[in-house]
């Protein structure tokens with residue numbers, strides 16, 4: 001039979017007929033298909049569209065597919081369930097049904113025994129929706145998929161200064177795991193809400209920034225005495241928006257060119273932080289000469305001022321940076337940051353009055369946030385957070401004392417934290433009352449140095465607590481070394497130096 005068939009239909013004739021049949025079927029088949037391969041042309045680089053589609057389809061995979069594959073990549077924070085090979089799911093967009101199928105192709109290169117696997121997703125849809133797919137559906141899939149990737153990724157804390165031997169010029173990173181949130185930040189609730197709203201409005205304003213033709217970035221200046229929560233607020237911002245943090249140590253940046261390089265390397269959805277901007281570099285144009293500082297130092301009754309000078313001097317000695325004020329202004333103005341989108345820039349300082357007005361004018365630092373000594377509302381947040389306490393007869397006395405004294409939230413938090421596992425809330429509250437009364441007494445008759453010793457030892461205690469967590473240690477390393485500055489070196493016990 002088959003010999004007879006080949007006699008009447010020789011192979012070349014059969015090939016022609018097959019070709020026509022395929023064309024006919026294609027014409028009659030109303031469905032179109034698009035494939036998205038995991039590896040792009042050179043077979044090594046991962047196709048970003050594939051990654052976004054994979055993330056987009058996870059919402060359908062878990063409810064529709066029978067066979068799933070569980071992935072936990074190095075960048076993912078949670079287990080991700082993806083479609084296994086040959087599984088199919090449907091998706092509805094603007095009332096139209098789309099089919100997605102996960103596939104694997106194996107290819108065997110003729111000159112090698114190596115078999116290569118290529119994964120792909122195949123999208124099938126009716127021809128009449130070609131325009132909808134090309135102009136809307138695919139963009140929507142890619143955008144939503146990217147969002148899922150961002151939500152799922154492990155966030156990072158980048159730093160450009162990694163210890164004594166670090167040559168600088170590039171970022172290193174660790175996982176960002178700081179637990180601060182707006183909920184546990186001790187400050188005036190109304191002010192807190194205002195900041196939270198501002199951040200959320202910014203992060204949802206992509207189209208608005210595009211419409212008005214401005215780079216999608218926003219600057220925040222956080223100022224206030226040491227220990228009022230500037231660093232904690234940055235961590236809370238990152239946790240609220242799910243952003244990475246780039247902790248830019250300006251003293252480790254050689255010049256403006258290196259600053260530009262570092263900034264170009266930052267990614268979107270990130271907060272670029274410049275801590276203690278007033279003493280990072282000679283940016284203020286108001287720096288007094290060192291000799292005068294030292295002279296003032298010995299006469300200066302304000303311990304915070306002394307602490308600040310300690311920071312400045314230690315930075316001056318360390319820094320070999322040629323970054324200029326105009327270099328920094330260029331960056332903030334978006335000349336270089338416009339190479340990426342959705343960035344927040346945060347400056348922190350203990351001395352806002354020392355900053356050059358050009359650096360903090362609106363448009364560069366859009367929102368100025370003052371963090372201050374602990375108020376009663378702030379104390380209530382700390383009491384709830386540290387002692388799980390909403391009210392207590394002792395609260396009224398604490399409220400009055402907080403109105404009469406200036407104690408930082410860092411100090412209040414340190415005192416409230418139970419010192420033993422069995423430590424009860426009442427003892428913590430009584431400790432706080434004693435400390436506040438002592439402080440009130442000291443503030444009435446201030447003696448030089450008393451307050452600075454307290455500030456420095458609190459910082460040292462905080463540092464000790466944080467050291468248990470490697471990433472937190474990196475985060476606090478720079479702040480604490482600055483705090484140790486001149487003042488802390490004088491006052492800390494040998495073991496803390």
Ligand SMILES: Nc1ncnc2c1ncn2[C@@H]1O[C@H](COP(=O)(O)OP(=O)(O)OP(=O)(O)O)[C@@H](O)[C@H]1O
Nearest residue numbers: 184185186226227228229230231232409410413479
């Ligand atoms: N407003 C606050 N709410 C909750 N906790 C706070 C607050 N301020 C300080 N703390 C506590 O004190 C510790 C140190 O605070 P933080 O480093 O945020 O202060 P800072 O203002 O950045 O200080 P510095 O200017 O010295 O860097 C934090 O780990 C946190 O536990």
